[in-house]
Amino acid sequence: MTDQQLASEVEQRVRVRVEEHVATVTLTRPEKHNALDTAMFMAILAAAEQVAAEPSIRAVVLHGEGKSFCSGLDVAAVMSAQDGVQGADSALSEPVPNRMQRVAYDWVTLPVPVIAAIHGNCLGGGLQIALGADIRIAHPDARLSVAEVKWGLIPDMSLTQTLPRLVAIDVAKELTFTARVLAGEEAHRIGLVTRVDEDPLAAAQLLAREIAGRSPDAVRAAKRLLGETWGLPPQESLTLEAALQRRLIGSPNQLAAVMAGMSGEPPRFTDPA
Helix, strand or coil, X not given: CCHHHHHHHHHHHEEEEEECCEEEEEECCHHHCCCECHHHHHHHHHHHHHHHCCCCCCEEEEEECCCCXXXXXXXXXXXHCCCXXXXXXXXXXXXXXXXXXXXXXHHHHCCCCEEEEECCEEECHHHHHHHCCCEEEEXXXXXXXXXXXXXXXXXXXXXXXXXXXXXXXXXXXXXXXXXXXXXXXXXXXXXXXXXXXXCHHHHHHHHXXXXXXXXXXXXXXHHHHHHHHCCCCHHHHHHHHHHHHHHHCCCHHHHHHHHHHHHCCCCCCCCCC
């Protein structure tokens, strides 16, 4: 495949639409259940970078077009590519060593909340992308799996940074050792997804709009606070908590939230510069 052909495929893999401060990021390879080939890896990275660069975005909905969220690695396509797995796995600077990890972990480091709407297959790398979201809403019949052992591999798209915050280590080991498939209902029971809904996309969009109606400064600070302090000793977590709060108190958006709460009128927030 030529560079021009690859660039053309990248443009077709992911769609980003922004409306009322909510970005909807859609994986658009439905004929392959949004399986991850080299072009899809690059397109997801580009979408995350696009969203991160737009200060008016206050929440993100991540979902897949067609019958599935994402069925995981397109093994045949990646292995037959000119540079194989190494092309998607090429080294980057610290703290995220390669592009495959960034495809999932960029949603963790995005400054605004990300909500994954999961339906159909959410397997292997697809699940690891969903785990990078802050909140996961799944259809009760969605199929989720840490599937890599099926292919003689380990999960290597930042699962070590996301799964331990959701389930106990024995549960994580069972899922990883067996590659067994969980329905959305069971995934909810064990904490792998936040909740289930018959229409996960509509539920995710409703939640994103609710979040977008809050102070963007407070929401960004809250995501940073919880992301950086989970599991830290009290001295470190409480220090950041106090520092972030000091920056918010008396700021224009904090005062706008107070005025809206007192008057009952919709708040008028300004987006970060």
